[in-house]
Amino acid sequence: MAKPLELINVKDLTICESTAQMITKARNDGVELFFDRANSMKACPIGEKSACCKMCSMGPCRMNVNSPYDRVGVCGATVDTIVARNFGRMVAGGTAAHTDHGMAMLELFRDVxxxxxxxxxxxDPIKLMEIAASLDIVTEGRELKDIAMDLYHELERTYTQVDGEIPMMKRVPPKTLEHWRAAGVVPRGAMREIMEMMHRTAMGVDQDYENITKQITRTALADGWGGSMVSTDISDILFGTPSPVEVEVDMGVLKEDSVNIIVHGHEPNLLESMVVSVADPTLLEAAKNAGAKGINLVGMCCSGLEALSRHGLSHAGNFSSTEAVLVTGAIDAMTVDIQCIKQGLQKVADFYDTPFITTNYRAKIEGAQHIQLEEHDPRECTDEIVIKAITRFKNRKKPIQIPRNKTKGVHGFSFEYINYMLGGSFRGSYTPLNENIINGRIRGVAGVVGCTNPRSKQDYSHVELVKELIRNDVLVLQTGCSQMALAKAGLTGPGAAALAGPGLAEVCETVGMPPVLGLGSCVDNSRILIAASEMVKVGGLGDCIADLPAAGCAPEWMSEKAIAIGHYFVASGVYTVFGHNFPMTKGTKFEKHLFEDLETLGFGKWGFADDPREMARLMIAHIDKKRKELGIDKARDRVLMDMADRQALAIE
Known part of the structure; x- marks a missing residue:
């Protein structure tokens, strides 16, 4: 273990008490976690600002981040070209991740x-019919199977089309789409846009940061309104559209007297099959014969959020806790599929004698067991995982230490349920939301999303930011690891309305909802786009998404996927603030282009802050600006918490 780490107080690494306990235990056990590695691996100050070009073997060329225009690359590339290329490749990488995920879900839909x-x-045949109708597929008088196959072929164009507009453009508010067409950024097909983005950013191709930004925008839109949106819709059609359910979260959901299986990743088909396997009478009998009271299936990260939303399955924690949960010694198997899987999990699992199992052909890990999940016979994989977990339970050797922390909250909000929640079964509508924004009870809407990152104190920025927002009557929509940060802090339960401002609290109490609505995994940010489109359609809040009193934030972002998500929100018209750091060289023309010029061109814009209260200030100021432009502004003060206020907000 690196000596410098021993000087870092665990309380400076996380506000998650369970994770803190497991960091301490891991140190005592001599096990290295990613918190340790982050401390010993210092970020390159040039690479952190994205001012290093590695596109050819003449470099790498490293710019001076303190005086960015005092040199150029060997080929003559300026810092603006270099940073724009790097940013574009991050967007391409994130879009590829969501697109590949979405295409896999679409292929499963075809095979079903x-x-x-x-x-x-x-x-959910009703959602299938609704999506088909929104894409102008004839539904009346036709068999469901025929409609479904037409929908498959239409959605396939999202990925494979080389010209024209992707299908989901039909769901974009007309004025927003009109602007995209005028700007030349409507995506043609995800594969085409990713390919062109990678080509343009190769050495000697596109060397104009504004022109590169146009392709960045088109690529990102192919994600949010393409790959991600298709993935969410198909998952709902196949596995059911979420509706609110009360769920327990945090490591206290583990049970010492049961076989504990963790499923971690992003594709819901693995967990859906696991749900069936752990309920199999033969396997339950085998678990009891091994001395267990039962089989306890628990989710982590985004696939865990999928099962949490659809089945009320307990959830143990977010990305930063995936190694720490193994330190409990109580995990009898951890199985993973794709995305956000740390390679370091294998060594931690090995130390605690936990079978660590990969299941997807796209994501193998050296040293891990691999049991291939085949969609035509998924039980062959998931039954074997359960058998391995039962065997490990029977032969447990490591001491068990399970944190007692667990919190109940309400999760599983979807665009469809919010529509029903606000208007009822027969008059479902977003009109009450718009009306309460117009009358000032709700100041605006914020999407708080994204990852956790060991270079930030785990969960801290998510929790403190959201407390500030709801205190100022801003309704919060939540996805991904951020949702788990808020859930552990008690902000997704009905009691959280007591922490909201008087206007938002009144709406929450009337409707019976928390001030923080959990929408699902990170790919489900597309639900926020559809909700924003519906707000525009209902009327009273402008003609396009850019008019809405809304803002977004990823306080502890980590992956390329987060950059792609952030930019598709910016491209859609949303002011989007990122925290802890940003891949940008300050004082460059490209920075000004993203942080100022895009808004003047009719898009949203980027923002950055490294303190959650500053993030809240920026977002609320933008919401108030939009309210003023809409003529619905009212005299009101923004309330920021002092230390006494913050201490009073502790939730039991």
Missing amino acids: ISGKTKDYSIK
Whole structure:
């Protein structure tokens, strides 16, 4: 273990008490976690500002981040070209991740329709019909299977089309789409946009940061309104559209007397099959014969959020806790599929004798066991995982230490449920939301999303930012690891309305909802886009998404996916603030282009702050600006918490 780490107080690493306990235990056990590695691996100050070019072997060329225009690369590339290229490649990488995920879900949908895959089925035919109708597919008088196959072929164009507009453009507010067309940024097809983004950023191709930004925008829109949106819609059609359910979260959901299985990743089909396997009478009997009271299936990260929203499955924690949960010694198997899987999990699992199992052909890990999940027979994989977990339970050797912390909250909000929640079964509508924004009870709407990062205190910025927002009557929509940060802090339960400002609290109490609405995994940010589009459609808040009193934030972002998400919100018209750091060289023309010029061109814009209260200030100021432009501004003071206020907000 690196000596400098021993000087870092655990309280400076996380506000998650369970994770803090496990960091301490890991140190005592001599096990290195990613918090340790982050401390010993210092970030390159040039790479952190994205001022290093590695596009050819003439470099790498490293710019001077303190005086960015005092040199150019060997080929003559300026700092603006270099930073824009790097930013574009991050967007391409994030878009590729969501696009590949979405295409895999679409292929599963095709195989279910054709009968090739029989273990999954269409759970929400109503949503299938609604999506088909929104894309102008004829539904009246036709068989569901025929409509589904037409929908498959239409959505396939999202990925493979080389010209024209992707199908989901039909769901974009007309004025927003008109602006995109005029700007030349409507995506043609995800594969085409990713390919062109990578080509343009190769050595000697596009060397105009404004022109590069146009392709960045088109690529990002292919994610938010393409790959991600298709993934969410198909997941809902196959596995059911979420509706609110009360769920327990945090490591206290683990049970010492049961076989504990953690599923971590992003594709819901693994967890859906695991749900069936752990309920199999033969496997339950085997667990009891091994001395267990039962099988305890628990989610982590985004696939955990999928099952939490659809099945009320308990959730143990977010990205920063995935190694720490193994330190409990209580995990009898951890199985993973794709995205946000630390390679370091394998060594931690090995130390605690936990089977660590990969299941997806795209994501193998050296030293891990691999059991391939085949969609046409998923139980072959998931039953074997359960058997391995039962064997490990029977032969447990490591001491068990399970934190007692767990919190209940309400999760599983979707665009459809919010529509029902606000208007009822027969008059479902976003009109009450718009009306309460117009009359000032709700100041605006904020999407707080994204990852956790060991270079930030885990969960701190998410929790403190959201407390500031709801205190100032801003309704918060939540996805991804951020949702778990808020859930552990008690902000997704009905009692959290007591922490909201008087206007938002009144709405929450009337409707019976928390001031923080958990929408699902990080790919489900597309639900926020559809909600924003509906707010525009309902009327009274402008003609396009850029008019809405809304803002977004990823306080502890970590991955390329987060940059792609951030930019598709900016491209859609949303002011989007990132925290802890930003891949940008300050004082450059490209920085000004993203942080100022895009807004003047009719898009949203980027923002940055490293303190959650400053993030809140920036977001609320933007919301108030939009209220003023809409003529619905009212005299009101923004309330920031002092230390006494903050101490009073502790939730039991």
